[in-house]
Amino acid sequence: MSISEKRKTDSQFMERFEHFAFDEVISEKDQSLDTPTRWLAIIATLIGCGGQEAYRDLLPKALDDGLNPVAIKETVYQSVDYLGMGRMWPFLDITNEIFSSKNIPVASYGEATTTEENRLEKGAEAQAEIFGEHMKDAWKAGHINRWLAANCFGDYYTRTGLDLAQREMITFCFLAAQGGCEPQLIAHAKGNxxxxxxxxxxxxxxxxxxxxxxxxxxxxxxxxxxxASKE
Known part of the structure; x- marks a missing residue:
């Protein structure tokens, strides 16, 4: 059921919710973000909490408000590292459906900048740039750490379409939205x-x-x- 349909079936609730989400929150003093950044955070948050129907309703609005399709696709791709394919997959399908409905090409936008040969090296470099030089050798601690450097950072963080600051912001949103990830949330708050x-x-x-x-x-x-601020 779309937002417009909910306005008919649940008018009082929708009146209050839309006033809060689309007026009060957006206009709160000292809490605003520029429009593309706000939408980037919101779509990452909806992916993180598994809000498929809300994502389907709000993604067209984000596009209409100027959020770059490249940023959207890259956000969906990166979410696989923090949510897993089982939860990420439906959002990729929804994104492609909405892009098609708006005559936006669905083919991949950002581009890989690493190869199978250098993804570990480049991923470790990205980790070190975000978290500090000690991360250059963190991959040696075990195969999960190696995968983290090569796959999460080497395959995705190094792609074009979003810079490292934007990628850290959407990661923060993924973690905050799914809950139960506070140790990682603190670490990525520091990275941000x-x-x-x-x-x-x-x-x-x-x-x-x-x-x-x-x-x-x-x-x-x-x-x-x-x-994170105190540490």
């Missing part, structure tokens, strides 16, 4: 800060995404930001 996404920025991201994930996970995200 290292990329220039300071605590104030991250709190604004949480504020703009709160209508889509609720208060408990939003408050946990704020606590993680504050812990």
């Amino acid at each position: 800060m290292n990329m220039g996404n300071n605590a104030d920025f991250l709190k604004r991201v949480v504020s703009q995404c709160l209508p889509y994930i609720g208060y408990p996970r939003s408050l946990n995200a704020i606590t993680s930001i504050e812990k």
